[in-house]
Amino acid sequence: MPVGTLASVKGVSQDVLEDLGVEILLSNTYHLFLRPGVETVRRMGGLHRFMSWDRAILTDSGGFQVFSLTDLRKVSEEGVAFRSHLDGSSHFLSPEKAMEAQIGLGADIIMAFDECTEYPADAARARASMELTVRWAERCKNYFEEHKHDVPWALKESAELRSAGRPRAAVPTRSEATQALFGIVQGGMDPELRRESADRTIDIGFPGYAIGGLSVGEPRELTREIVLSTLEHLPSDQPRYLMGVGTPDEIAQYAQSGVDMMDCVLPTRAARHGLLFTSGGKVSIKQARYAEDESALDPACDCRVCLRYSRAYLRHLYASNELLAQVLNTVHNLHFYLATMRTVRAWIRAGRAPAAGVSQM
């Protein structure tokens, strides 16, 4: 899932995302909560209508950003008081508030409000944090079940939306449609705590489960160990979502290990810093060695950037701080990630693992 933090994948228009084959976007509740505000999006009919995107959207709960972006936050049983990273204004998120926000935003998949356990955390802290997340998950589900028909696109009849003006694709065909709320497994770096978190979250009952609290500073091998052991405790007939991962190699490996969904800012953020993923490895396009390199960024790539532009041009755009550098770099990296996942799906359908590393495909 490409990340569209503020209801936009930075620099890439929705028609290009469609052409790239993006099937689902992630958008960040925390950021949308601050700008433009949930009420605005809700009154505009929800995220799909607001950003004119008729494919799937997932919103996170805001929990991760509250823990990673804000100062002066205070966690209590009730929720988290925090100050905006933008203007220092005071806000409060709780399981109920996070549900209310995500119902108002109206994504297809929404996430339980969890506490992202910091790394490192001692055993007592990891347990307490995991148990808080379980209690919050229950409150999330309760609130969601009571309010799920408040989702903006469930409130209006299709005909009303269709007559509201220009064609908008994001019109649900059934007004009884609701969102899917996923639970999140925490438990720090302790496989046993992770197992308990998984069991207790499954007991609450969700249509899909995420593995949270990883990629928070721990070594990559530890991430992998925790992911693999946690996956065993999650139902394989429901979506399993690994949050915040990862490099092209990692997403290919995790997908083959049974992870169904992943999100990461890496392809888009790296692109804006001139770091490009190619079949021949990473390319830092700012380097002077590319200044007169007439070859395609990735000769094996069939994205619109590689088919049209040279490394020399991409290097010039980046070195000159041209807006188009960020646009084209992002398009290429997204294409590379999506192509990686398409290859992995083909492998899975064919029932075999790749012969060589995914980065060589």
Add this chain to the structure above:
Amino acid sequence: MPVGTLASVKGVSQDVLEDLGVEILLSNTYHLFLRPGVETVRRMGGLHRFMSWDRAILTDSGGFQVFSLTDLRKVSEEGVAFRSHLDGSSHFLSPEKAMEAQIGLGADIIMAFDECTEYPADAARARASMELTVRWAERCKNYFEEHKHDVPWALKESAELRSAGRPRAAVPTRSEATQALFGIVQGGMDPELRRESADRTIDIGFPGYAIGGLSVGEPRELTREIVLSTLEHLPSDQPRYLMGVGTPDEIAQYAQSGVDMMDCVLPTRAARHGLLFTSGGKVSIKQARYAEDESALDPACDCRVCLRYSRAYLRHLYASNELLAQVLNTVHNLHFYLATMRTVRAWIRAGRAPAAGVSQM
């Protein structure tokens, strides 16, 4: 002509420019001279190949930027010594150097190196400056005639370019093709000096003529007066190019007065500042009044932005400083300008002036 200062229309990819119907781009010699440097572009086969743009390109001479962007410049009969606005490095441009640079860049139309007379200028200063421009125009033509076959795409055979790798459209079909060098009329705000400048520039002989030295701070009415009087002295069977103009109304009016070509940063620069041109007048999309406005930016516009997105979304993107704001705003403003010119062409073909103001079309 949309402006693509550094071989890129800021934020808009070449395929979108093609879809918009852009037939010719302006690129700035001064900026390309500094980054990536003329030699790099020349070795990459010229601007068309470098930026993968097979439609027409015009480069200015660098004179206007030297006079408007640089400090510590020193004008002599020979040329202009100046310091880069980027790093303070010392450079020198003369008629010959400007021709050498523009031949190396390889645009289809290149411009004589002129002195852009400042406003206000007294009679003696305006005459001296105009006469310098005439002498420089002669040197430009002499250099160009001697070196015009050095243009990068004239040096190589089509077949060689075609076999050099991926398909690049910018392959001339005849290796004897050369560029067109246009002369520039100066003369400050004195119609008589302008007439003399036009006559003496025509005596040198160019395939097209530009009116320079306007939009330099003078009142709009004075601009119009000078344009109209100067046009009378320029051959109507050759392109007449008014540099650095203007608003949609102005370009429509000047086109109907006989101007064939114009360039302006206004549509693209204003877009990046959230100022959008519409059939209902200017829209400052940053305003809070648009925060929940579900209507199209311009309901009468059929650009991809107006067909897909709401004012509310565009306002959100701008207010949140999202890259996509600059991309979408630029696409719309370019479309508006190009649609304006298409309408004017239709009027001209039909042999009539518009019944209402062009901004109401």
